[in-house]
Amino acid sequence: MASSGNTSGGPSRRFCVAPMMDWTTSHYRYLARQLSRHTLLYTEMVTTGALIHGDTARFLRHDEAEYPLSLQLGGSDPAELAHCAKLAEKFGFDEVNLNVGCPSDRVQNNMIGACLMGHPDKVAEGVHAMIEATDLPVTVKHRIGIDGRESWDDLCEFVEKVSEAGCRTFIVHARIAILEGLSPKENREVPPLKYDWVYRLKAKYPHLEIIINGGIKTFEECHEHLRHTDGVMLGREAYHNPWLLAGVDPEFFGQAAPVQSRHQALRAMLPFIQSELERGVFLTHMSRHLLGLFHGQPGGRQFRRYISENAHKSGAGLEVIETALEKVREPAAPEIAEA
Numbered sequence: 001m002a003s004s005g006n007t008s009g010g011p012s013r014r015f016c017v018a019p020m021m022d023w024t025t026s027h028y029r030y031l032a033r034q035l036s037r038h039t040l041l042y043t044e045m046v047t048t049g050a051l052i053h054g055d056t057a058r059f060l061r062h063d064e065a066e067y068p069l070s071l072q073l074g075g076s077d078p079a080e081l082a083h084c085a086k087l088a089e090k091f092g093f094d095e096v097n098l099n100v101g102c103p104s105d106r107v108q109n110n111m112i113g114a115c116l117m118g119h120p121d122k123v124a125e126g127v128h129a130m131i132e133a134t135d136l137p138v139t140v141k142h143r144i145g146i147d148g149r150e151s152w153d154d155l156c157e158f159v160e161k162v163s164e165a166g167c168r169t170f171i172v173h174a175r176i177a178i179l180e181g182l183s184p185k186e187n188r189e190v191p192p193l194k195y196d197w198v199y200r201l202k203a204k205y206p207h208l209e210i211i212i213n214g215g216i217k218t219f220e221e222c223h224e225h226l227r228h229t230d231g232v233m234l235g236r237e238a239y240h241n242p243w244l245l246a247g248v249d250p251e252f253f254g255q256a257a258p259v260q261s262r263h264q265a266l267r268a269m270l271p272f273i274q275s276e277l278e279r280g281v282f283l284t285h286m287s288r289h290l291l292g293l294f295h296g297q298p299g300g301r302q303f304r305r306y307i308s309e310n311a312h313k314s315g316a317g318l319e320v321i322e323t324a325l326e327k328v329r330e331p332a333a334p335e336i337a338e339a
Contacts, residue, residue, distance in 0.1 A: 010137035011068035018235035035245035048075030070095035078129035085130040100142035103177040114177035124165035139169040199228035260334035299328035
């Protein structure tokens with residue numbers, strides 16, 4: 001049985017939305033926060049090089065309404081990771097997370113992501129440097145292995161070395177990453193899920209906080225995983241069907257949902273969208289994250305189609321969202337979010 005508490009301090013990780021490149025932008029996160037106050041949200045992965053040598057403020061920009069919020073870093077140099085952990089604290093994030101799971105060729109070439117599963121000492125050095133640099137919780141998101149290092153003993157060696165460096169929270173994608181021969185998309189689908197390995201990690205290391213990730217879609221599945229682990233992390237399902245997040249607070253935290261309908265959630269977004277438009281952000285950069293809000297609802301296709309056909313046009317503004325909203329009927333009673 002999983003422990004009931006958070007062993008790392010900081011925000012609750014009972015229910016999280018995974019960091020996803022091009023998807024978990026500040027605009028998606030603002031929508032997610034209208035639906036759930038307690039879900040822990042993650043940024044897209046940001047590389048240490050981008051933060052140190054690029055437009056730091058742009059990469060770390062977020063709205064206070066997004067909290068609780070974790071910054072996910074990609075990198076392996078201890079000094080750079082320490083510097084970026086300090087930035088995470090300076091910019092108000094609740095947690096800093098190290099990516100040891102991304103399988104793309106581009107990050108492998110820079111010693112970022114899943115390839116670091118083959119270098120547990122290097123990960124431990126980076127984690128130790130981050131912990132020394134910040135008071136924020138430092139967590140690691142990783143796979144259960146990579147090709148060539150995919151045994152149970154390899155996984156335990158990784159967790160033990162990184163935990164000895166001070167990490168207390170491990171977010172475990174229950175698949176190996178195949179670094180040669182599969183694309184990042186295929187790596188999210190082809191290697192088989194081994195949830196039992198994540199359960200075994202929690203049983204073997206009960207003092208650590210173990211969060212399970214990979215292929216989770218329903219609340220029923222979440223409850224089963226929570227019998228064995230400390231938290232669950234959903235990815236694609238939470239993005240393509242964001243309304244499920246409206247059920248998280250009552251289902252997992254014993255709190256009322258912040259909104260009663262999809263319409264209410266979208267209307268709550270409008271002032272934020274307008275402020276972003278005034279800042280020079282194109283509507284399509286925001287509206288693409290709204291397309292799944294009416295997933296499976298009468299009028300949902302018309303809603304998506306109208307936004308898709310009009311949001312990219314020059315000068316497109318709130319009127320596009322408001323017109324699209326008229327194409328879906330508002331319910332007379334509160335909606336129940338289920339997953």
